[in-house]
Amino acid sequence: MDSTKIDFLFYSPEIEKSKCLDSVDSLHAVKVLRKKQGDIIQVTNGIGGWYRCSISDPNPKACKFDIIDFEKDYKAPKRRIFVGICPTKNADRIEYFIEKSVEIGISGIFFIKTQHTYPKKINLERFKKIAISGMKQSLKAYMPEISEMVSFNSFLKESSRFSQKMIAHLDNQATEITKTDLNAELLILIGPEGDFSKEELKLAKENNFKTVTLGENRLRTETAGVVAVSILNLL
Template sequence: MISKINFLFYCPDIQITNCLDTVDSQHCVKVLRNTTGDKIHVTDGNGGWYLCQITDANPKKCQLVILEEEQNYQKPCRKISLAICPTKSADRIEYLIEKAVEIGLHEVFFVSTQNTYPKRVNMERMTKIAVSAMKQSLKAYLPILHDYSKLDVFLKNTKGYNQKFLAHLDHKSQPLTAMKIADSPLIFVGPEGDFSESEIELINQNGFETVTLGSSRLRTETAGVVSVSLLNLLP
């Protein structure tokens, strides 16, 4: 592989189509001024990393040939899952997704609770942000983004997880930094207005262990970024 990576392109079906989509083709040819014969890096978002050569610098459909490939490229040591209650300001949750993807995580659940304000999440917008963050941080894995769901539906979908944390500061909480972290942890960060007592009880009944992220009261998006950072760094 060539040593310097100026830009990473995303093509989930690169081995079938051998070409970039319209958006990446335009950026590759018109913005970055790549021409036929130039070499570029492409990821399929599923651990595949490809060194490709441009065979037709078409700004609408840039054609490629794969020169080298590597699977499981820089595979993370953990599959980190984050459940988050969207904030009233879309900008803040978008910031969270961008930074969490750059740091590294496996999947994101968007969850509606009693004090969660938004009634919907723009999944198309979230996906675009995640793709952009993956390319910016030169990662080969695009996180799974689960559609917005109510709390009870989300909890039913967590039965297969063997380590589940609830980020909530109370007298029972243990510091996340004191926990032994498994290979596939799931952490749940609550809404701006916090969880109700009945919601906390329900979440705990579904196997979530209450943890703290420190002594400071954090905004939802800050808590999400801190959670993902700690789960990546803790032994």
Template sequence: MHLFYTPGINPLHKQFFLDEEESKHAIRVMRLQKDDEVQLIDGKGGLYVAAIIDPHPKRTILEIKSVINGYRKRNHYLHVAIAPTKNIERIEWFLEKATEIGIDEISFLICQRSERKEVKTGRLNKIITSAMKQSLKAYHPVLNEAVAFNRFIANAFNGQKFIAHCEEGNKVSLRNELQLQSRSLILIGPEGDFTLDEVDIALKNQYKAITLGESRLRTETAALEACFEVNFLNRVD
């Protein structure tokens, strides 16, 4: 069944209009016709089944047949704050794969060693949307604008806070420290890693230093490894 992202829909709707872009895709590209059924996701946990009642290429009208709220809601909340890489394609890859695996929020950190100082989130949000549809998820991860490291660290977070870095020192593993079915925030540094000052600031703000294994990982690989570990540890078979 074909799937569309419709953030403007809510469970009270009996009918819904696809916007011009989605209507054109549905009618001209997918060649859907009257009475064909489609699925809609609102990005807030709602999964809808709808039937086409007017297959107009600019304003397709749908009749809502059923809705599931909290569709595949995960038992934890994961926020990854990552320093954007110089090559933006590597961040695009991370966003796609992390969305497919499961992530709730992404922030971009501008650190002392960051090679990229700004990020345009428009295209990146489209990549997230596409990955959300591909993996049949009903929750759209939040993508925040880039922010300076010190400013981000000062923000409150209700949950566990971790910083992954490559410097020597006492570090713990997520497997031993992560509180399951809870909220967690993980910081991932730039290609040159966090500075010692940044690590110290994080530790003074109640972040715990963690290791992601013995290998030296690229920024986007480290972020995805952290994402995978949190989801794996919270998995309920």
């Protein structure tokens, strides 16, 4: 299927069961894009499914469609990239990271509360909406996992499922990320605006996180996240 001809990508996680767009996408399809009965739309389920559909009922509240054909694992990423990152004091900055990392290519985001993390909570629903928007904008078939914010210790326990774990931090043992042999699935940890504490760095190393550098420049949290995701997609 040629994605260059798609005017808009719709998201329906239960597509084969519902065969219907949600209220937001239905309104956009019918009122904004002026879609009519018989018009073709492209829909993804967010887990690699790529569906070409024909509108059967252009209801602006619940636009129904028939599935014409579909493709599994559409443009599956060569590498599954997961990022552990601390929310920034300015919410716009972490939202920028979410949007751009999804457009570039990311499989999951863990939000972490460290000693130097300022926000005590996050707006998870808003973050998910931003991720969905980024997925649609970049015509991707994969919706990344977006986690609720957890403590640093809880994150370390969850990280045990990854065989390759990295932490972006400059020390004497750090390796340039571009010179690192990468697995098909990996996790990279990005620090808060005030950096990790000595205790957190020690715990990360004890949990098999290898230190890597993203270059010589000091980067903001959200910039470091975008740079890391960009590099890991290109290598």
